[in-house]
Amino acid sequence: MTFFHLLNCAAVTCAPFVITYKCTVLSEYSSFWKCVQAGVFYVITQLIKLLILATFFPASTGDPAMSATALGGVLNIARASVDLLDLVGIYLAMEQLGGGKGEIKFMVAGTGWAAAEVILGKFVHLWFGARGIEFDWKYMLLCLDSNLILLQHIVSATFIWMWARQHNMSSRVTSFVSMVLLVTSYKPLILDHLKIIVGYNDWMGLMVNGLMTLSVAFSCMYTYVSLTRVANGVSHHK
Template sequence: MTFFHLLNCAAVTSAPFVITYKCTVLSEYSSFWKCVQAGAFYVITQLLKLLILATFFPASTGDPMMPATTIGGVLNIARATVDLLDLVGLYFAMEQLGGGKGEIKFMVAGTGWAAAEVILGKFIHLWFGARGIEFDWKYMLLCLDSNLILLQHIATATFIWMWARQHLSSRVTSFVSMALLMTSYKPLILEHLKVIVGYNDWMGLIMNGVMTCSVAFSCMYTYVTLTKVANGVSHQK
């Protein structure tokens, strides 16, 4: 029974990635190995983040109530700021691997980045945990969270691609910059909301889903608007 639970978790986790690859321009341009290379950029970026965190933000061995203090809050914000390196890593991944149309750039970077995070951060945990002798809903939560990770990283990569474009209005640039900052600090926001409100893991997944879908819909709307404007300008020429 636990083996079937493992298969179910693996299907829920991997199906969105397979569908995304097969039903988008990724399969049309045979971008599998580029997605793998984008995953390599993810690994390098995470190693750099770990090095910075271990050097400048070592684990506190003092007062266990430190995270609840003002100093602890500042340290948490500083640690979360290190996640801005993910934006830099995604940018370089798109610049190095996503030659051609902009759609291919952010799809390759976002999908490869998300796949690497799910494999290294979720799938290994599922492999050793979901095969246990007892069924536990926490592994289904991990699977559903993996789906949100895919949506989040594709939206983030799209925002980065839009931010790097020239001839954007200051209003659009400011909106995209704020969206990127929110995606970087989203884990910290969710963590503090959980402490303040005190909701359970399922409610935490719902809150994460609401924030992720909000970012994704705003990203889609901005991308479609910019595409229509660009097509209108090209037709006038």
């Protein structure tokens, strides 16, 4: 029974990645190995982040008693700021691996980045936990959270691609894109504090995370479509 539970968890985790690859431009341009290389960028970025955290932040910053103080809050924000390196890593992955159309660049970077995070951060827990003797819903939570990770990283890569094309955007759109990228970088910290303040359970936390991710995704889609229409209109006018 637990083996079938493991298969179900693996299917819920992997199916969105397979569908994303097969039903987008990724399969059309045979971008599998580029996605793998984007995953390598993820690994390198995480190693750099771990080195920075181990060097500049004491282990006591994770102490709940210290987190409740003003100094602890500042340190938590500083620790969360290290996640801004993810934006740099995704940007470098797009510049080094993506070629041609913009949608190939951010799809390759976002999908490869998310796949590497899920494999290294989630799948190990599923492999050793979902095969356990007792059934536990927390592993299904991990699977659903993996789907949100895929959507979030594709959206983040799209916003980074738009941000890199600032010359084609108004200052208002550029400011909006920059603000959203900052919010997505600090989203784990925001969700943790919301959970402490409101006191909801893990399922409600997944719903809140899902609502935030979908909100950012819809804003990304609207911005991308608007910029594409403007670009096509300018090209057609010329």
